[in-house]
Amino acid sequence: MARPERPLEPDGTPLIDFALRLRDLRASRGLTYTQLAARSNYSVSTLQEACAGRRLPTLDVAIAFATACGADVEEWRAHWLHAHRAVAEAADTGRVAPTVAEATDLGQPSGPPGPPAVRDAAQEGDTVPPGTAVSAESRWRLRTRLLALASCGLAALATTAALLYSGHKSPSVDFASATVQNKVAFGASGFSEDTTPVYLSSRTVSRCAARGCEVAGTEMWSGAKVVVSCWRTGEKLTNEDVTSAGIERNPYAFSSDRWYSVLWKDGRHGYLSQVYVDADSRGTLGLRRCT
Template sequence: MGRRETPVPDGPLREFAADLRELRTNAPGTPTYRELARKANYSPSVLSRAAAGHTLPTLDVTLAFVAACGGDVEEWRRRWTRLHVTLQRAYPDLISEADEPRDAADGPGEPTPPDDTATGGTAAAGAATGRVTGGRLLVVAAVAALAAAVALAVASPWSSEAKHRVAPPSSAAPSPTSAYDPVYLDRRLPLPDYNFYFDLQTGVVAEGDGPWSMSTNSGGDGHGAFEIPDGTDVYISPEPSLTPDRCAAQASPAPSYGVRFRRVPPGTLFCLRSRGTGAIALIRVIETDDGNYAAKISLDYYQRRR
């Protein structure tokens, strides 16, 4: 018989984690984490950690958890984003790193979450040992397959895999002769809808407009666009890499409606240059949604050297 989950600890994640647990408890049949994993495509331990209350799970894990329980995905997307913004400012250590989907993460020897822990005799222990021994070969094969998939995504930015595995916007740090210094690199940011903003200077998603921030809109065609801030030039790169110096040399005034999603499908790299400060933002598109104009990007930010 499975053991009960440990209580959710006090802290800024208490309500979020407790509500995730309640969502699972109220789901049809009250699925265990192992049963939930079959629908969510994440391992039982990843889903268990999501509801443990120690760290904020990634957005992808959260939405997979919610969808598998039959919850309101958009409501939880907005809720996750608000909490993520708060934690970035006050508790950055409570934000989880990315979790791999179940086929990559659910390897042998992985801890089993509390409600799936069972007691067993020596026969069960022997079977587990056999699984671990045989599973090592599977892990090697899985790692090789994952490496190949990553290479394919980078080499073919227009493939569906590019939505989830993309290279950072810049291929390398600027050369010593560059006119720009990096402030932060490869910041992954999800925008739930056009009511939020990418704060380009601080590298976070914010609920309000900032000195230099980018949101989304309908694009004039109903399919969505990145809404470029005033006083900003833009350049859409035809190449898979881009430096801040090339951006500064190529950028020109953005169209009034911004940069339409159709012009920058997942994998595309484009950049912004502030006419006021000379700052450069390099953006690689990871995902866009022309339903609610949501977007996910990878962001590099550079300041011009004095």
């Protein structure tokens, strides 16, 4: 008999948020863990653990989960990268109590145990007299609640910003998806696939294949999806065949000195000129400028 799934309450922490996203995805597809296991080649226990909220699953597990559900892989790669970054930042600053990452048995309790002899004043809402010992669990729960309240406040601000920026890309996001468009504009209206693939560069300059700054193994054609994290300016490029007659009238002609920072599938990083993405993927996409 399948073990019942532990209820999770949103608390603003990246682990719980990501686990709830996975649960919602599975529920929206109407799939059981057994069906997911058959589709993903991961065990039921591994997939259940990914949704438990105790630790962040590996990127491979998260992508396999999303693929088994028929979801957009690059979108879920961006979700995972965002969660991974938030978990790392929280660990660095000590803003979130440690999770029970060592618990591999799904039946093992996931919350921090509290000493039985100390009253949990933070949970009950009582004030604590000076000099009274407060349990580690009390401090953890209080901190979690404060984080949840802060998260609600941030969510409200984000909603307001979305209304103010109606019709524009969402501001101040950590990651976005861009679609590659490796095409050349020629003549007054010509627009066709380039004969050579586009690739990531370690520097924001052109012709990196000849200049030793190509990121090996990142060749792409039109339609490929990439995860971008920020933008910066560099060498100005164009998709125009400037020798063709009428190119100045071509509606597809585009030139730009703006480059995206791209996170490749294996964790490597490189730059891609906005000349090589489609019109909907240009601009800033609400991303910060690269430092």
